[in-house]
Amino acid sequence: MSGVRRHIPLLAGIGVYLLLYAAASWRFDHFFSLQVFVNFFTDNAALGIVAVGMTFVILSGGIDLSVGSVVALSATIIAVLIEEYEWAPMSAMAVALLVGAIFGMLMGGIIHYLDLAPFIVTLAGMFMARGLALIIHLEPVAIHDSALKRIAAIALPLIDGTALPVTAIVFVAALIVGTYLAVLTPVGRAVYAIGGDSEAARLMGVRVGRTRLFVYSLSGVCASLAGAVLTLYQLSGDPSAGVSMELDAIAAVVIGGTALTGGVGGVPGTLIGVLILGTIQTAIMFEGTLSSWWTRVAIGLLLLAFILLQRLLSASVRSER
Amino acid sequence: MTDARLSRRLFRSATFRRLAVLLLIWLINAMVTPNFGRFEIRDGRLFGSIVDVLHRGAPVMLLAVGMTLVISVRGIDLSVGSIMAIAGALAAQLIAVHDQPLVVVVGLPLAAAVICGVWNGLLVTALGVQPIVATLILLVAGRGVAQLVTGGQIITFERPAFEFLGTGAMLGVPFTIWLVVMVAATVGAGLRITSLGMYVEAIGGNERAARLCGLRVRTIQVLAYATSGLCAGLAGLIATADIKAADPNNCGLYIELDAILAVVIGGTSLSGGRARLVGALVGALIMQTLTTTLLMRGVGPEYALVAKAVAVIVICLAYTVRARELAAGLVPRRLRTE
Numbered sequence: 205m206s207g208v209r210r211h212i213p214l215l216a217g218i219g220v221y222l223l224l225y226a227a228a229s230w231r232f233d234h235f236f237s238l239q240v241f242v243n244f245f246t247d248n249a250a251l252g253i254v255a256v257g258m259t260f261v262i263l264s265g266g267i268d269l270s271v272g273s274v275v276a277l278s279a280t281i282i283a284v285l286i287e288e289y290e291w292a293p294m295s296a297m298a299v300a301l302l303v304g305a306i307f308g309m310l311m312g313g314i315i316h317y318l319d320l321a322p323f324i325v326t327l328a329g330m331f332m333a334r335g336l337a338l339i340i341h342l343e344p345v346a347i348h349d350s351a352l353k354r355i356a357a358i359a360l361p362l363i364d365g366t367a368l369p370v371t372a373i374v375f376v377a378a379l380i381v382g383t384y385l386a387v388l389t390p391v392g393r394a395v396y397a398i399g400g401d402s403e404a405a406r407l408m409g410v411r412v413g414r415t416r417l418f419v420y421s422l423s424g425v426c427a428s429l430a431g432a433v434l435t436l437y438q439l440s441g442d443p444s445a446g447v448s449m450e451l452d453a454i455a456a457v458v459i460g461g462t463a464l465t466g467g468v469g470g471v472p473g474t475l476i477g478v479l480i481l482g483t484i485q486t487a488i489m490f491e492g493t494l495s496s497w498w499t500r501v502a503i504g505l506l507l508l509a510f511i512l513l514q515r516l517l518s519a520s521v522r523s524e525r
Numbered sequence: 526m527t528d529a530r531l532s533r534r535l536f537r538s539a540t541f542r543r544l545a546v547l548l549l550i551w552l553i554n555a556m557v558t559p560n561f562g563r564f565e566i567r568d569g570r571l572f573g574s575i576v577d578v579l580h581r582g583a584p585v586m587l588l589a590v591g592m593t594l595v596i597s598v599r600g601i602d603l604s605v606g607s608i609m610a611i612a613g614a615l616a617a618q619l620i621a622v623h624d625q626p627l628v629v630v631v632g633l634p635l636a637a638a639v640i641c642g643v644w645n646g647l648l649v650t651a652l653g654v655q656p657i658v659a660t661l662i663l664l665v666a667g668r669g670v671a672q673l674v675t676g677g678q679i680i681t682f683e684r685p686a687f688e689f690l691g692t693g694a695m696l697g698v699p700f701t702i703w704l705v706v707m708v709a710a711t712v713g714a715g716l717r718i719t720s721l722g723m724y725v726e727a728i729g730g731n732e733r734a735a736r737l738c739g740l741r742v743r744t745i746q747v748l749a750y751a752t753s754g755l756c757a758g759l760a761g762l763i764a765t766a767d768i769k770a771a772d773p774n775n776c777g778l779y780i781e782l783d784a785i786l787a788v789v790i791g792g793t794s795l796s797g798g799r800a801r802l803v804g805a806l807v808g809a810l811i812m813q814t815l816t817t818t819l820l821m822r823g824v825g826p827e828y829a830l831v832a833k834a835v836a837v838i839v840i841c842l843a844y845t846v847r848a849r850e851l852a853a854g855l856v857p858r859r860l861r862t863e
Contacts, residue, residue, distance in 0.1 A: 321795045324837065328835075331782075336831065
């Protein structure tokens with residue numbers, strides 16, 4: 205695809221986002237403020253971090269349905285380690301990240317080396333992680349540890365008296381690291397290559413197996429990181445958290461211009477996708493009178509619109525040849 | 526000679542092996558779990574753990590029937606849970622708020638479910654959207670629609686004629702089981718007796734070749750999704766009738782995953798092809814047996830999740846590796862290229 209053409213899905217996404225934001229700002233008095241904008245990053249931090257990991261998986265042509273449950277598993281592990289075993293928060297989070305990485309690596313290994321469909325393996329992973337989280341602790345665990353509370357209170361001061369909380373900082377950091385990995389590293393190029401055509405990539409010398417292990421581990425790490433962020437946000441670990449988060453993440457990635465077939469798209473698009481989802485949700489909340497169920501319908505329709513746009517673009521590319 | 530061939534064919538049959546696995550599980554269960562193998566008749570109605578498994582597994586079995594068709598044509602239907610919720614919500618509204626006759630209470634939700642299925646089918650065939658994404662849309666939006674129908678509330682109702690769908694019994698056997706048998710038999714007959722079955726598997730095997738052979742590929746695919754929708758509608762009706770309430774938040778939540786697992790355990794490949802309907806039913810029962818047994822032993826449902834996950838991976842692995850071994854074993858040595 206020629207230069208501009210390739211970016212049309214992302215540009216369309218940005219366009220829709222700006223349109224939505226403008227419409228909401230015109231409609232609601234307090235929408236257009238720095239605090240509201242910062243809140244997008246804070247409230248959607250967990251989803252956003254998960255979506256960054258999901259971007260890599262989808263770029264490689266796979267899918268990861270387990271992320272929501274891994275978020276819950278990670279949050280539960282952290283909360284239990286801190287509250288019941290009196291670990292330091294950072295150590296607990298390190299353990300959770302390790303668990304996420306290993307879990308992802310296991311799934312990636314089964315997918316690649318045992319040749320099972322990613323859908324099925326990550327589906328089983330979803331059940332497994334959710335079950336493990338509930339086994340570790342059935343009910344949510346409230347965290348009273350002062351060290352964690354201090355971490356949760358960290359915020360970067362901005363203008364106008366607003367501040368960027370630590371959860372949002374982690375989200376932005378994940379976006380930057382994700383973009384760097386995808387665009388400026390060999391492993392990122394390998395991910396795109398596999399998504400485009402895994403056989404061709406293999407014949408070119410790309411280490412398909414290792415890259416697949418990488419993307420699923422990365423997704424697991426992102427999910428665990430999101431779980432850690434969730435504990436900071438809610439000051440508790442909830443084994444029932446993250447239900448259907450994987451679907452929201454997939455929706456954000458697709459809306460952001462990454463094709464489900466893989467090979468096309470990227471992390472910046474995912475940011476736009478997350479922001480669009482967040483804007484719709486916030487707008488409906490501001491509206492007050494509309495029931496929040498309209499959010500689901502709106503997201504579904506938006507998803508449809510972006511899928512059709514992607515279809516249109518790829519169809520016109522095919523007709524060009 | 527004929528007898529030997531038949532028994533050999535039977536043992537090679539993937540479906541028979543799975544049925545054997547299920548019966549083996551039930552047998553072991555009957556021996557180790559107290560009261561599992563017991564049947565008793567109370568008030569002219571059959572009771573027992575196995576009956577319970579069949580009854581509780583009915584919604585997933587119904588979904589698995591439709592899902593088998595969809596997966597056989599290389600598709601997938603993630604929206605069946607939301608379609609269940611829509612059907613249940615409509616039925617409850619029609620009874621509780623609009624007091625409609627039974628025909629409408631049953632007919633309208635089923636019609637809506639079929640329309641949802643056709644919607645999915647058209648997205649996939651006419652607009653060329655990938656099945657995962659196409660049905661993801663309805664999965665996300667459909668639950669919102671169900672919630673809008675009931676205004677976000679749980680609607681309870683009293684209508685004995687409708688409740689029969691979920692709680693009634695004919696000849697002592699729960700109606701839900703009869704429904705599963707009827708639907709599975711109808712679809713199964715359609716697959717094996719008519720040429721529709723051959724068409725479905727041809728499309729799943731190689732869509733382009735099927736189209737070049739003159740098959741109405743798009744029509745059959747839409748039919749598959751419509752059937753899946755219908756099955757979801759039926760499942761939603763019996764689920765709603767069972768609890769005498771429509772819960773748009775929880776009805777059918779995540780049940781599509783159980784249905785997909787059931788179909789895959791049953792031996793239908795996700796890349797399409799041979800439709801193993803009985804296998805899918807067996808797969809659903811295997812999972813339901815796991816869940817019910819753990820429940821009977823006082824083990825929490827969270828262990829059932831882990832057990833399901835392990836079971837799926839193990840069975841899928843066994844199917845893959847074994848299939849390759851068997852296939853290699855069938856090819857005479859001198860014809861093998863490896």
